[in-house]
Amino acid sequence: MAMHLRRLGHNRKLASNVARPIELWSRSFAASPKDDDEPKPSQIQLQAQEMLDICSRGVGQVIFLNSPTSGAVILGGLAISSPYLAGLGALGAITATGTAKLAGMDNGMLKDGLWTYNGCLVGCAAAVFGPASVLACTTSTIVGAAATPFVSATLKEIMIMPQWTYSFNAVALTSLLRTRPLLPPPETSTEAVEPIVSTVGMGDILVAPFTGISQIFVVESALSGGIIWYGIGMYSPGLAGHALMGSAIGMLSGALMGADASELAMGLWGYNSALTSMAVGVFFVHSIPAVALSAFGAAATASVFGAMKTIGGIYGAPALTLPFCTTVSACYLFGKQVKGLEFASAPHSPEKNKP
Incomplete structure (x- = not known):
């Protein structure tokens, strides 16, 4: 019995030691009006x-x-x-x-x-x-x-x-x-350029949708993309679904249009499409037509990206997020013409959007 009481006392003390820092941390962000003794933050x-x-x-x-x-x-x-x-x-x-x-x-x-x-x-x-x-x-x-x-x-x-x-x-x-x-250096001779051998593996392709999400911030990293996707999921699991779906559809659309495997693995075909799908998820009430618009919008964005990427290459500049802006503007206007699509009264996420 004494042994049991000592263990119980030890456990309570341990719990108190763990809870105390959490309590102090919480107070620093939400001080109670009654805590007159607590120092108030300066301006x-x-x-x-x-x-x-x-x-x-x-x-x-x-x-x-x-x-x-x-x-x-x-x-x-x-x-x-x-x-x-x-x-x-x-x-x-x-x-x-x-x-x-x-x-x-x-x-x-x-x-x-x-x-x-x-x-x-x-x-x-x-x-x-x-x-x-x-x-x-x-x-x-x-x-x-x-x-x-x-x-x-x-x-x-x-x-x-x-x-x-x-x-x-x-x-x-x-x-x-x-x-x-994006233009090559002037001194680069076309005869001196050696062909680049692609080293893209199946693993690179499988994680490319996450790399596409990271490319929204001009970063080429499946790990960063995964962390960003986790951050999206913290805010809205439904929105995280739109992001990953959009990036994957953009990559698949690029593959069907004959894009180089290295570009697919770098996530270049996914980031604009991911943004379009997320925008649909934010500004429209969740429904089957909204999911369809998210998917078709992602594919259309990839097509626009292919065109703008070619034009941008001529001038040595990246397309940035212009393909997203162009396509999502069309999706937004299109939504006003389709009865099955409803704009959210207070845009937030698929889980919280109301007509």
Whole structure:
């Protein structure tokens, strides 16, 4: 009996030791009004917390996730593959948020991260396609990200639908069409170029849908894509299903159009299609017609990507997310003409969308 009481006391003490840090952590985020003895955060701390929340939401809003937790998971997934890219993405998010705040733009959109997400993408694109110099790339990110809220504010006045990532494309392509990063160096001779032997295996193809999800943030990594997909699932399992389905359909469509296996494995044919499918899942009430639009929209996006990729190759610039913007705009307008499709009154996710 005594032995049992000692064990019980030990277990209670252990539970108390575990629960205490959790309690302290919880209080730091949600202090009770009765805790007068607890030190209150300063104005600077409150502003820093608000900035962190907005920027994290902005990272999530790249893929329609209005959640700082999911945004933090996504940024962590990017950092695993490229700390440099994650850093510039965060810098772009901070710059766009600060610019919108200083300019006094709509506070509701600010708190939802809607002035932020295009700036995050500018930073990600700069890390991959920008100047080799870190200083030049950082400067490019700050200047480009600062411009995105103003482009978005202009589009807000003239568009009859969501802005998607038009601001990111307008800002990034303004620079990329000048620098033309995809053109081979001038000194490269066509006779000196040796044929590239593809080393793509079946495993690379099987994980390509996850790589496609990572390519939304200009990262080529199935691991990062898997972490991002997990972040989507935390917000909405249904939306995670749309993302993976869209990426897989985009990859399959590319294969049917004769795309090179290396491009399929890199996820290049999946990311725009994943975005289109997710947008349908966010803005339409879940139904069989909505799922069909998600699937057909993903296939159509892959077709548009193939065309824009060819045109972009001529000018030495990537297509970025223009194929997504073009196709999802058509899907949005198409939805107004089909009775089986209903727009969500408060767009969120397939689980929560109501007519």
